[in-house]
Amino acid sequence: MILAKILILSPIIGFLINLIGGKRLGKVSGIIGTAAVFISFICALLMYRKVLSTGAYDVPLLTWMHISTIHIGFNLWVDELSTWMMLIITGIGTLIHLYSIGYMSHDKGIGRFFAYLNLFIFSMLMLVLGGNFIMLFIGWEGVGLCSYLLIGFWFKNVEYGHASRKAFIMNRIGDLGLLLGIFLCIQTFGTINFNEINSIAAEDLALKASGQLGLFQPYIYTAITLCLFIGAMGKSAQIPLYTWLPDAMAGPTPVSALIHAATMVTAGIYLVVRNAALFELAPFTLDFILVIGMATSILGALIGLFQNDIKKVLAYSTVSQLGLMFVALGVGAYTSAMFHLTTHAFFKALLFLGAGSVIHSMSGEQNILSMGGLKNKIKLTHFTFAIGTLAIIGAPFMSGFFSKDEILEKLYNHSPIIWGFALTSAAITIIYMVRVYTLTFSGNFRGTKEQEDHLHESPSSMTLPLIILAILSILGGVLNLPNLIGGLSSQKMGLWLSKINSLKAIPAHVNHLSHSMEIMLMLIATALVIVLGSFSYFKYKKQRLTELSEPRRGFSLWGEHKFYVDEFYHNIFVKPLESLGDFFFYYIEHYFIQPITFGSSRIAYSAGQLLRIIQNGNIEYYLVYIAIGAVLVLSLSMFVF
């Protein structure tokens, strides 16, 4: 009980101290912010032990509202899933806070930065710990706000401000879906508590499995889950709401690592897993998720292939990997998606922090065409970035290998065609990630002389998180080894997560793949990594700046321009809205609203001008007015009434 309270309160206290302290704290703010998250991490570890020994428990904080039959309380639900998310959030959060001390040391707004980061951790913990939809929604909006504030952290740059607004508005579209989903839940089930909803859904699943009619019509579940998924689309950057995530790279790099790679964007996955029983009742939604996830995965990877900004590539890679997680959700492989979420959090945070270290040493340069040959200059960063790259492309026995393989296996089990699509996406991932690595670290230096002289390894507060994350990226696979290696009990994470209420209700998917087939799939993936990895490495290693910066043609030009999706949205949505706004401004405002408002103020003004004549400050006049008034009142009372 007290642990959960400390866990939640520690970041918010850090936030308040940094907010009030502001600039006065200087560098101390980083230590305060990091310590606040570290305390949460310790609490999360202790809570993990408690859940391990005694199982899930509820922490009621207080009752918020009680409307007829709906009880809305602030209660935290600590179970296997929320503990898992908590550990990721606070663990990686601590590392990234530590990294930010070094990364942001030259920035004047460091206090503000850590205040926002702590607020983010608080909101994210609320999101994953909330025992009902309203708590989740508060956290959901909180992380959206922090994302907005941190993308626009350097608000003096107009472009960055636009990027933060774009992220905020696109998230609002998704949030509307989530909110409608919550309302539908209230209307249908009369409750917003996850456990109650899950038990209703479990009952319905059991009824339908035994051939009975069930409690509710399928279309109700489809409507609810579609609305919830729209929320997930916005937060987790799926087609059509993904365009904000690459623009979100305007924020400082630790923000990209923490919010836009490891934690916040996975909230959509969490939402689906948390309500897996509901989604299981709506096969249409699952298919929809599958299609959207697959399309996003491939589109993100394709765009990533043609980008030259190191952070943009990683952003599109995040979009693509999130798509892959949704694909896994779409075939009902909930724990596999959570496993990939976890390993992705490790290696993508590592890659982003590595990219931040590169940018730091390149004095702010983000274009990979101007890098190259950094291998010998910043050895530690190079080493960890290489590990991250190997992990994301799924090199054998790295964490990404196991998590991606598990998803691919489940997809093959579902349908070989889907497996083929996912493998394509994975193949493109291999090419562009190796491309980024090669262009950044191999070959010759292509930047300016000044940049070359200034190259330096980052301070130890930045390299320590890199090393820890690199170790996690290598060993993360141990969390959930495939059956092949250690039998059923080796899937520790899958077994751990299958204890949560929503997944308990779902009948286990039958795996009818033989062991030799599984080995076959692994070998195909491994062969792909070796062939495409070396192809990409040797293709980009020798290229010089002139070759690289040749103007692109055809398909790759499309890719470089992100397939013109932003322009499409701009023409379809933004421009009509702008002209509508112009219409209202130039016609309605000028000819209708302004005359009314200005006219009323003018009337008040001239009335005042008239009345100030009698207000001449001379007491005699006032006395006369009093006398006249008294006479009037008296005569009225005598003669009229």
Place this chain on the structure above:
Amino acid sequence: MNLIGFENYLWLGSALFCIGLLGVLVRRNVIILLMCIELMLNASNLLLVVFAKMFGNMNGHIFVFFSMLVAAAEVSVGLALIVLIYRKFRTIDSSFLDKLKG
């Protein structure tokens, strides 16, 4: 006992009140204004007593005591204000005191 009729007292009180009111309206000297206000106050006191006697009700008598008490306080404050006004503006002619013009 009632050698003089009540209506005479009423006439007297009303006349004193009107004199006071007229004085307030036409005079410029702030001290005179204050005196006239006192006159109006006392006229109403007188009327209160007369009415109390007329209707045989003690409330009017008691009320007058309070009224006189308040009047005493009011005069002291009022005179102090006039002294301060004189010190500040070097005049007690009310037509020059128009700082509150709106």
